[in-house]
Structure formats: C-alpha cells, structure tokens
Amino acid sequence: MNADTGDTSRGGHVVVIGGGIAGLAAAHRLAVAGRRVTLLEATTRLGGKLHAGEIAGTRVDLGAESMLARRPEATDLARAVGLGDRLQPPATASASVWTRDALRPMPKGHVMGVPGDAAALTGLLSAEGLARIEHERDLPPADPAALGDDVAVGRYVADRLGREVVDRLVEPLLGGVYAGDAYRISMRAAVPKLFEAARSHGSLTAAVRSLQQEGRRQTGPAFMGIAGGIGTLPGAVADAITARGGEILTDTPVHALIRHAGGDTGRSGGSGARAGGWDVRTGDRVLRADAVIVATPAWSASELLAIESPAAAAELATVEYASMALVTLAFRRAELERVLPAGSGFLVPPVDGRTIKASTFSSQKWKWTDEGSDDLVVLRTSVGRYGEEEYLHREDADLVSVSLTDLAHATGLAAAPVATEVTRWIGGLPQYPVGHLARVARIRDAVAKLPGLRVCGAAYDGVGIPATIASARRAADEILATPTLAHGTQSDERE
Known part of the structure; x- marks a missing residue:
C-alpha cells in the first residue's frame, strides 16, 4: 500500500457507503458543513429507487415519481441543489379505486384509508361495510392498552371498523407505499399520527376526525414532483457534492469495514472520541476515514457490520x-x-x-x-x-x-x-411489521457504541423520500457532532 495523506484541514474525512438518495443526502449535508466526503456506490448508477429514464423519446421516472410535500426535507434538498424552479405539484390529485369490477372515486375524508365517518366511503364499500363502520359508536371506548406499544394497522382497524374498510381501501393505500400487508404493517411506524390519536380517543373515527381538523390548517399541495422526473434529483445532489470538493465513486462495492486499532474501540460500549477511525476496503483500495455512514439496504448493512457490530448486524438481517x-x-x-x-x-x-x-x-x-x-x-x-x-x-x-x-x-x-x-x-x-421501531432502536443503540459510525436509509424511519432524507440528515448531524470530526488525521491509502 502506498499512502496518500488526505486533506485534513476540513475537519476529518467521512466515507458514505451507498449512493441512493439517503447516501447522497448524507454526503451533501456533510459537504455543506465543510467536511471532506467520499461516497461509494456499488453499482454504476446513483439514486437507488430514484431513476430517471426515457420511453419513446419521452422522459419518465422508472422508480419513485412523487414525494410528500408536507414534509420539508425532500423539497428543501431539491431547492438546495438548484431544482427549486422545477418543483411541480400534480396536474390532478383525483384518483380511483378499481374494486368490485368498477373504477370508483377515491373517497375524501380519511387517513390512509381509515374514515372519519361511514359517509366518506359511500360507493366504495357495500351497505354491510358502511353499517359496520357506523357500528363503532356502539362499541365500548377503545382501550389504549389494546394498542400497546404497537399494533398492526389492519388488525386494529378491522377490530374497530370491520375488515371491508381494510381490504378495500387501507390495504391498497398502504400497499402503494410499502408493497406490504396491512395486517402485518406496524401502525406506530407507518401511520404514527393515527397511532397517537387513537391512543387518546375512545373512537377510531373520532381520532381520524381530529387529524382531519389538523390537516385543514395545512396549505399547499400534499405531493410534489420535479419537471423531468424525481429521478433527476440524485444527479443534482451529486453535482452539488462534487462542487464542494466531495468525491463520488461508482462501481465501487465495499467488501469490509474495519475499525482501526487504537484507543477505545467501542466494542464494549465505550465512547472514546479518538478511537482510531475506520478502514473501508474496496476491491483495489483502502480508504481511511474518521467516520463512516452506512446508507445501504439492511441486508448489505448487516454484512458490512458483521465484524464490528454483530448485534446490529443480527437485527439488520431480520429486516424483510x-x-x-x-x-x-x-x-x-x-x-x-x-x-x-x-x-x-x-x-x-x-x-x-x-x-x-x-x-x-x-x-x-x-x-x-x-x-x-x-x-x-x-x-x-x-x-x-x-x-x-x-x-x-x-x-x-x-x-x-x-x-x-x-x-x-x-x-x-x-x-x-x-x-x-x-x-x-x-x-x-x-417492510415495517409490528415491533419495527423497537428493532430500529436496538440497531441504533448497537451502532452508537462504535464512535464515528452511523446508519441511515429507508429501512429505519420511513420509506418515503422525505423520511429517507431525514434519516440521512440525522446520521450526518450525529457524525458532525462527534469530536473526531474536528481532527482529521486519517490518510487515504491506495494500492
């Protein structure tokens, strides 16, 4: 190995593993803060599930095609990288549900398919399904203990309002976000505001109505796109990173992540700030870093952390x-x-x-x-x-x-x-089954025992673009807050 001493005047070297929108957002936040950043992506393309393409000469998104606008993280990032004037709301917000052999208008007055009253679903549900929603008023007030620390969305809604509302509306709406099963998906993780509202109301429909009142105070479109496609965002973020001196390497899979010897390694729970740094090993290169952010899917993160954090790796391996x-x-x-x-x-x-x-x-x-x-x-x-x-x-x-x-x-x-x-x-x-947030907490607790290491991405705090970017910002901000990043002393070794 021939060592090239890295530029240490900018407060440390951070390697970000993974070039999806989470890794790009984390690297951008670090670069803006003046840190030396190297982003490594295993494939030849940046952006992950944000993928711009073309069909018959027309530009299209071949992955995600809209982002929630009532959370600011994604639109803020788009504006920060020069795409603010290309943000566009949908030309139409009306949609349908294809059920019982007909296209039926998507009802208004619901929270992820859970209605505030039966009338909101007239035309979508059968008379029996509507009557079952009305029957909630005859049920005993919901006991917060029934929710416990977590509960499956489908199970709780079916218990209160009947299976038909789950099968005809909650399931397709959640399926559009998670491609999952409403009877497995965590209410606390997937619909956190509804979970909290349900804990404080005796009626699920009353909980929905309280959220509707809150929603009426919000202005602007619920969703936003980008002219040319959401898939243009990764390239704009990458350009902003390199403009600030960051390095981006594609077609560069990481084979190992090794903690340097020296100081408190953190494996026994220590938190020494000067505990040596990291070796990030690719096929023909070893990058030495003061800190590392792992922004890959859970199965990949599990493999990378297997040596240094077996506890986190084991939890990550269970993410479906x-x-x-x-x-x-x-x-x-x-x-x-x-x-x-x-x-x-x-x-x-x-x-x-x-x-x-x-x-x-x-x-x-x-x-x-x-x-x-x-x-x-x-x-x-x-x-x-x-x-x-x-x-x-x-x-x-x-x-x-x-x-x-x-x-x-x-x-x-x-x-x-x-x-x-x-x-x-x-x-x-x-997938975010019941208990997902508890698992994420265990992962983060295990990772935090290793100074200069964080994880982020869609596997933790939400699969939507704003939630994924928020996860990346959290990881970057925690790295920036560590004393290690004030003293860049690691070198960049190349074979």
Whole structure:
C-alpha cells in the first residue's frame, strides 16, 4: 500500500457507503458543513429507487415519481441543489379505486384509508361495510392498552371498523407505499399520527376526525414532483457534492469495514472520541476515514457490520423486503382519446384478485411528460406485493401482457403500446411489521457504541423520500457532532 495523506484541514474525512438518495443526502449535508466526503456506490448508477429514464423519446421516472410535500426535507434538498424552479405539484390529485369490477372515486375524508365517518366511503364499500363502520359508536371506548406499544394497522382497524374498510381501501393505500400487508404493517411506524390519536380517543373515527381538523390548517399541495422526473434529483445532489470538493465513486462495492486499532474501540460500549477511525476496503483500495455512514439496504448493512457490530448486524438481517416491478407504457394519444378516465390513476385492492396493484396515468398526472412528445400518452402499472415474488420472475412481455389485460378490464383500453419498459425493483421496499421501531432502536443503540459510525436509509424511519432524507440528515448531524470530526488525521491509502 502506498499512502496518500488526505486533506485534513476540513475537519476529518467521512466515507458514505451507498449512493441512493439517503447516501447522497448524507454526503451533501456533510459537504455543506465543510467536511471532506467520499461516497461509494456499488453499482454504476446513483439514486437507488430514484431513476430517471426515457420511453419513446419521452422522459419518465422508472422508480419513485412523487414525494410528500408536507414534509420539508425532500423539497428543501431539491431547492438546495438548484431544482427549486422545477418543483411541480400534480396536474390532478383525483384518483380511483378499481374494486368490485368498477373504477370508483377515491373517497375524501380519511387517513390512509381509515374514515372519519361511514359517509366518506359511500360507493366504495357495500351497505354491510358502511353499517359496520357506523357500528363503532356502539362499541365500548377503545382501550389504549389494546394498542400497546404497537399494533398492526389492519388488525386494529378491522377490530374497530370491520375488515371491508381494510381490504378495500387501507390495504391498497398502504400497499402503494410499502408493497406490504396491512395486517402485518406496524401502525406506530407507518401511520404514527393515527397511532397517537387513537391512543387518546375512545373512537377510531373520532381520532381520524381530529387529524382531519389538523390537516385543514395545512396549505399547499400534499405531493410534489420535479419537471423531468424525481429521478433527476440524485444527479443534482451529486453535482452539488462534487462542487464542494466531495468525491463520488461508482462501481465501487465495499467488501469490509474495519475499525482501526487504537484507543477505545467501542466494542464494549465505550465512547472514546479518538478511537482510531475506520478502514473501508474496496476491491483495489483502502480508504481511511474518521467516520463512516452506512446508507445501504439492511441486508448489505448487516454484512458490512458483521465484524464490528454483530448485534446490529443480527437485527439488520431480520429486516424483510418486498419486490415489485413497474411497467411503463407509451401509446399514441389519438388511440387513447376518450378511453382513460380523468384523474391520476387508480389503486387495486388485493382482495379483488387482479395482477396489477396500481396504475398511474403519468401524462395526466404530470404536465412535464408532454415535453418529449405531445403525440404520446404515458402510463404505468405496478406489480408485486410482499409474498408475491412469482410475478417478478416472468418475462418482460408477460408483465406487459397482464398489465394490458388488467387495464383493458379497468378502463376499456384496447390500443397496443408503441413502446414498453419493465423495471424490476428486487428487494426494493423494506417492510415495517409490528415491533419495527423497537428493532430500529436496538440497531441504533448497537451502532452508537462504535464512535464515528452511523446508519441511515429507508429501512429505519420511513420509506418515503422525505423520511429517507431525514434519516440521512440525522446520521450526518450525529457524525458532525462527534469530536473526531474536528481532527482529521486519517490518510487515504491506495494500492
């Protein structure tokens, strides 16, 4: 090894492992704070599930395509990297639910599908389902003990309001976010405000109404996109990092993460600030760092931490993931006139037995999709829920075919697409079952015993873009607060 002494005048060297939006956001925060940053990404592409692409000459998102705007982290980052003037709300916010063989308007007056009163779901639920919601007023007041420290969303809502509201609305809405099972997903982790409101109200519908009153005080769109696609955000963040002197290396998998000898290693729970630093080993290079942020999926983080933090590694190994595929379709506009219903698309409850779980009418939802060609209409479907991996092993042509079949049944669409693109996200969405937050706390407690190490990403505090960026900011801020980062003494060794 030939050692090149790193620039230590900027308060230490931080290596960020993982080039998804979490790793990029963490590296950006560190670079803005004046730290020397190296970001390592195992693949040839930055951005993770934020992926800009093209179909038939039209720009599209091949991954996430919108972000919650009522949390500021994502929009703040977009503005910080020069994309503020490209932020756009959806052109339409109306959507439908395809259930019982018809497209039915998405009801208003609910929190993640949980209604404040039965009338909000008229037309979506059967008369029996609506009556079951009304029956809650006859139930004994909910005991906060029934929620305990955590409870599955589906189980609690079904107990109070009946299974039909879960199966027809809560399930598809949660499935759109987590690709998971509402009867497994943690209420405390996935819908924390509803969890807390339910603890203080004897009625679940009363808890929803209290949140609705709070929501009415909020202004502005609930969601936001970026002209050109959400997938343009990673590149803009990367440019901002390198403009501040940061280094970004793609196609650079990390094979080992080793704590330097020297001082208190932290393995027995110590917190000595000058405990030696880290070796980050890639195929042909060893980076020495004062601190490391691991911003990879849980299974990868588990492997990287196996030597230095077996307790964290064991917890991370238990995080389950769901896989999904996105099928993007381009049609001639003339062939879709008077075919697609108004709105941004529709969700599909699993109970209806369809293959697709949702469809987005991209050209109707985002004005910028017309920039490539105003002769085309782009829409996409999503396939795959937790436990339904078999769909993802089908050929691309089969996924296109089943998508077209379901679209035909839902909307009457009969045209053949002029172009198609199938994007698979294997292990793309971490699952948040009951007890998830307790597991995250155990992971963070174990990691915190090693000075100069933090973790972040979608596996911890939320799978949405703002929540993931918030996780990254937390990790970066905790690293910045450690005394180690005031004394950059590590060198960068290359073979």
